[in-house]
Amino acid sequence: xxxxxxxxxxxxxxxxxxxxxxxxxxxxxxxxxxxxxxxxxxxxxxxxxxxxxxxxxxxxxxxxxxxxxxxxxxxxxxxxxxxxxxxxxxxxxxxxxxxxxxxxxxxxxxxxxxxxxxxxxxxxxxxxxxxxxxxxxxxxxxxxxxxxxxxxxxxxxxxxxxxxxxxxxxxxxxxxxxxxxxxxxxxxxxxxxxxxxxxxxxxxxxxxxxxxxxxxxxxxxxxxxxxxxxxxxxxxxxxxxxxxxxxxxxxxxxxxxxxxxxxxxxxxxxxxxxxxxxxxxxxxxxxxxxxxxxxxxxxxxxxxxxxxxxxxx
Amino acid sequence: xxxxxxxxxxxxxxxxxxxxxxxxxxxxxxxxxxxxxxxxxxxxxxxxxxxxxxxxxxxxxxxxxxxxxxxxxxxxxxxxxxxxxxxxxxxxxxxxxxxxxxxxxxxxxxxxxxxxxxxxxxxxxxxxxxxxxxxxxxxxxxxxxxxxxxxxxxxxxxxxxxxxxxxxxxxxxxxxxxxxxxxxxxxxxxxxxxxxxxxxxxxxxxxxxxxxxxxxxxxxxxxxxxxxxxxxxxxxxxxxxxxxxxxxxxxxxxxxxxxxxxxxxxxxxxxxxxxxxxxxxxxxxxxxxxxxxxxxxxxxxxxxxxxxxxxxxxxxxxxxxxxxxxxxxxxxxxxxxxxxxxxxxxxxxxxxxxxxxxxxxxxxxxxxxxxxxxxxxxxxxxxxxxxxxxxxxxxxxxxxxxxxxxxxxxxxxxxxxxxxxxxxxxxxxxxxxxxxxxxxxxxxxxxxxxxxxxxxxxxxxxxxxxxxxxxxxxxxxxxxxxxxxxxxxxxxxxxxxxxxxxxxxxxxx
Numbered sequence: 001x002x003x004x005x006x007x008x009x010x011x012x013x014x015x016x017x018x019x020x021x022x023x024x025x026x027x028x029x030x031x032x033x034x035x036x037x038x039x040x041x042x043x044x045x046x047x048x049x050x051x052x053x054x055x056x057x058x059x060x061x062x063x064x065x066x067x068x069x070x071x072x073x074x075x076x077x078x079x080x081x082x083x084x085x086x087x088x089x090x091x092x093x094x095x096x097x098x099x100x101x102x103x104x105x106x107x108x109x110x111x112x113x114x115x116x117x118x119x120x121x122x123x124x125x126x127x128x129x130x131x132x133x134x135x136x137x138x139x140x141x142x143x144x145x146x147x148x149x150x151x152x153x154x155x156x157x158x159x160x161x162x163x164x165x166x167x168x169x170x171x172x173x174x175x176x177x178x179x180x181x182x183x184x185x186x187x188x189x190x191x192x193x194x195x196x197x198x199x200x201x202x203x204x205x206x207x208x209x210x211x212x213x214x215x216x217x218x219x220x221x222x223x224x225x226x227x228x229x230x231x232x233x234x235x236x237x238x239x240x241x242x243x244x245x246x247x248x249x250x251x252x253x254x255x256x257x258x259x260x261x262x263x264x265x266x267x268x269x270x271x272x273x274x275x276x277x278x279x280x281x282x283x284x285x286x287x288x289x290x291x292x293x294x295x296x297x298x299x300x301x302x303x304x305x306x307x308x309x310x311x312x313x
Numbered sequence: 314x315x316x317x318x319x320x321x322x323x324x325x326x327x328x329x330x331x332x333x334x335x336x337x338x339x340x341x342x343x344x345x346x347x348x349x350x351x352x353x354x355x356x357x358x359x360x361x362x363x364x365x366x367x368x369x370x371x372x373x374x375x376x377x378x379x380x381x382x383x384x385x386x387x388x389x390x391x392x393x394x395x396x397x398x399x400x401x402x403x404x405x406x407x408x409x410x411x412x413x414x415x416x417x418x419x420x421x422x423x424x425x426x427x428x429x430x431x432x433x434x435x436x437x438x439x440x441x442x443x444x445x446x447x448x449x450x451x452x453x454x455x456x457x458x459x460x461x462x463x464x465x466x467x468x469x470x471x472x473x474x475x476x477x478x479x480x481x482x483x484x485x486x487x488x489x490x491x492x493x494x495x496x497x498x499x500x501x502x503x504x505x506x507x508x509x510x511x512x513x514x515x516x517x518x519x520x521x522x523x524x525x526x527x528x529x530x531x532x533x534x535x536x537x538x539x540x541x542x543x544x545x546x547x548x549x550x551x552x553x554x555x556x557x558x559x560x561x562x563x564x565x566x567x568x569x570x571x572x573x574x575x576x577x578x579x580x581x582x583x584x585x586x587x588x589x590x591x592x593x594x595x596x597x598x599x600x601x602x603x604x605x606x607x608x609x610x611x612x613x614x615x616x617x618x619x620x621x622x623x624x625x626x627x628x629x630x631x632x633x634x635x636x637x638x639x640x641x642x643x644x645x646x647x648x649x650x651x652x653x654x655x656x657x658x659x660x661x662x663x664x665x666x667x668x669x670x671x672x673x674x675x676x677x678x679x680x681x682x683x684x685x686x687x688x689x690x691x692x693x694x695x696x697x698x699x700x701x702x703x704x705x706x707x708x709x710x711x712x713x714x715x716x717x718x719x720x721x722x723x724x725x726x727x728x729x730x731x732x733x734x735x736x737x738x739x740x741x742x743x744x745x746x747x748x749x750x751x752x753x754x755x756x757x758x759x760x761x762x763x764x765x766x767x768x769x770x771x772x773x774x775x776x777x778x779x780x781x782x783x784x785x786x787x788x789x790x791x792x793x794x795x796x797x798x799x800x801x802x803x804x805x806x807x808x809x810x811x812x813x814x815x816x817x818x819x820x821x822x
C-alpha cells in the first residue's frame with residue numbers, strides 16, 4: 001500500500017510540474033503588455049518600461065519560470081502584480097471558504113445519493129422512475145440557476161438567509177452557516193441527482209451478478225447481501241462518481257461564489273485570470289491541481305481499503 | 314470483523330452531516346439580513362482597492378474608499394466646484410507655472426504624524442515616483458518647494474489647467490509621511506481622513522470596515538460612526554444585497570434597476586460616460602475609407618440615437634453627437650444634435666465620397682456591449698456600410714489599442730475635465746488616438762486650452778467643435794449611472810463620477 005501511495009504521489013508531482021510550466025508559458029503568451037494593464041490607459045511608455053523592469057518582465061521567460069519554481073519550492077508563491085498582496089495570504093483566507101462549501105456539499109451528496117440510489121435499485125418500479133426523471137432534470141439545470149432561484153425565494157422574498165455572504169472575521173460561526181446554506185443546497189441539488197443515478201446503476205449491476213444469486217440460494221438475508229456484499233462491490237463506482245463531482249464542483253463553485261459574493265477561490269480565480277495576474281493565477285492553479293491529486297489519491301486508497309482486489313491490480 | 318470501523322466511519326459522517334443540516338435548519342429560523350444602525354453606512358462596490366498606498370489610488374468609482382481614510386488637498390463639491398480641504402487657499406503665478414498652496418496647521422495623521430508643508434511635499438514626491446495608475450496626473454509637476462511650515466509651491470514644466478482638479482483626486486490624497494513607501498501602508502492605510510480602517514473586521518476582496526476617527530478635524534464630513542464597503546463584483550449579487558437590505562447603496566444597470574425600483578429603492582442618476590464609435594483611423598492608414606470626412610459623417614448620420622437608447626438602455630441617458638461632457642465646459646448646446654438621424658443624407662455623403670458601392674468597417678466585439686454593437690451594425694447596413702465584428706476585447710485591449718490593432722471600436726468612455734478628455738481621446742499622446750491623428754489647426758486649439766488657465770473649459774469648446782465637425786467619433790449617447798440607495802440614506806450624485814464621493818451620503822431624517 002505504501003509503495004502504491006508513493007507511486008501515486010510521484011506521478012502527482014510530475015503532473016504539478018507539467019501543469020505549472022504549461023500555465024506559466026501559456027499565460028505569458030496571452031497576457032500582452034501586462035505592465036500597461038496594471039498602469040491603466042493614461043500610462044506613458046516610460047512608465048510601462050519602468051513597471052516591466054519592476055516585475056522582472058524584461059528577463060528571459062525560462063529564467064522567470066525557474067525563478068518562480070525555486071521560490072515556490074521554498075514556500076514563496078510571490079505577490080499579486082496588481083495588489084502586492086502575498087499569494088499565500090490570498091489563498092489562506094479563501095481556501096477555507098471554498099473547501100468548507102465543497103466538503104459540506106460532497107458529504108451531503110454522498111449520503112443523499114447513496115440513500116436514493118440504493119432505494120431506487122432495490123425497490124425499482126415508480127421510485128426508480130422518479131429518480132431517473134429527477135436525475136435528468138437535476139442534471140439539466142445548472143447550479144447557478146438553482147442558486148438564483150434559491151436567493152430570490154429563500155433570501156429576498158422570505159428573508160430566511162442572507163442574499164450574499166456575511167462571512168467576516170468578526171461575524172462568528174453562525175454567519176458561516178447562514179452564508180453557506182444556500183450555496184451548499186445549490187451544489188447539492190445538482191450533485192445528488194447525478195450521483196444517485198450512478199449509484200443506482202452500480203447497485204443494479206451488482207444485484208444481477210451470479211454471486212448474489214448464489215448468496216440468495218444459500219438463504220442469506222437480502223439486507224445482509226445488500227449491506228455486506230453488494231454495497232462493498234458497488235462502492236468503487238460511487239466513490240469515483242463522488243470524486244469526479246468534487247473535482248467538477250471546483251469549476252461550478254466559481255459561479256456560485258460570484259452569485260453569493262462568497263470570498264472564496266472563485267472570485268480570486270476570475271479576477272486574476274481576467275487580469276493575467278500571473279503569480280495569483282499560478283497560485284490558484286497549483287491549489288486546484290493539488291486538490292485534484294489529493295482527491296484522486298484518497299479515492300484510490302479508499303477503494304483499496306474497501307476492495308482488496310484493486311490493490312493487486 | 315472489517316465492517317466495524319467502516320460502520321463507525323459511516324456513522325460519524327452521517328451524524329456530522331446531520332448536525333450540519335440541523336445547524337442549517339436552526340439557523341434559518343433566526344437568519345435575517347443584518348440591520349444597519351442610523352449611523353452605520355454600508356456601500357456595495359464593484360471591486361476592492363489594489364493597494365492602500367495613496368500613490369496607487371485610482372479615480373472614478375475607485376476613489377471612494379480612499380476618501381474614507383485620506384483627505385485630499387482640495388475638496389471637489391458634488392457640482393464640481395473646488396473648495397478647501399487640507400489646502401486652505403491656492404493661487405497660480407502670472408505664467409500659470411507655479412501653484413502656491415496654503416495648508417491647514419491643525420491636522421494630524423492617524424499614526425500621530427503632523428500634516429504640514431513637508432508632509433505635503435513628501436506625498437507629491439512619492440506620487441511622482443511610485444509609478445501608480447494615475448501617475449500622469451502629476452506629469453506636468455517639476456518639483457515642490459517648501460516655502461514655510463504651511464505653504465508649498467508646486468512648480469510646473471508647462472501650464473496644466475487640470476492640476477487643481479487632480480489635487481482633489483488621486484494626486485491630492487495625503488498619507489502619513491512616516492508610512493509612505495513602507496509595505497505596511499499597502500495593506501493598512503494611514504491618513505488624516507474621517508475614518509480609520511478596522512483591519513480585524515476587513516477581508517480583502519470581501520469587505521472593508523472603517524470606524525469614525527476620534528477628533529477628526531472636520532466633523533461636517535464625518536456623518537457615520539461606521540462605514541463598510543462590501544465588495545460585490547457580480548451585478549446580480551449587488552442587486553440582491555441592495556434589495557435585501559445588506560447594503561444601503563450601490564451601482565446597478567437599467568435592467569437590474571427595475572428590480573430595485575420594484576423594491577422601493579431610490580435612484581440617484583448621473584450622466585458620466587458616453588458610448589459610441591471611435592473612428593480611430595482618420596488618416597486612412599489601414600482603412601482608406603475612414604480618411605474621407607464624408608464617410609465619417611455618413612456614419613454619424615446613420616444612427617437613430619434616441620431609438621437605440623430607448624431600446625437598449627431603457628431610455629436611461631441622453632442622445633448626443635459630442636464626446637465632451639456637460640460639466641467639462643467644452644460642451645455646447647449646438648453640438649448636441651449636430652448629426653441627426655438622416656439615412657438619405659448618409660447615403661448621399663457616401664456617394665459624394667466615392668463609396669456608393671459600400672464601405673466595410675472592422676470592429677472588435679466588446680463584452681457587455683454586444684446588443685449595442687448589433688443595433689449599430691444593422692443601422693449602418695441600412696445606409697450601405699458593412700460592420701464586421703471580430704473577436705472580443707480581452708485583458709490585453711489597452712496594449713492592442715496602442716498597437717493600432719483597431720481602426721474602429723465601440724466603447725464607453727469617461728467624460729472628464731477638458732484637458733483630461735483631450736489627453737484621453739484627442740491629443741497625439743492619447744491612448745484613444747492610437748494613429749496619432751493631428752492637424753496644425755487642432756494642435757493650435759489644444760495648445761490654447763493647455764495655456765488657457767481658468768478659460769480652459771471655454772477654449773476646449775473649439776476642440777470639441779473640431780472633432781465633431783471632422784467626425785472623429787460617432788457618439789450615440791451619454792448614459793445614466795444607475796446609483797440606487799434605500800430610504801435610510803440621502804445621496805447626492807457627484808459630477809463626473811459613477812459613484813458619489815463619501816461626503817455626499819448622510820443619514821435620512
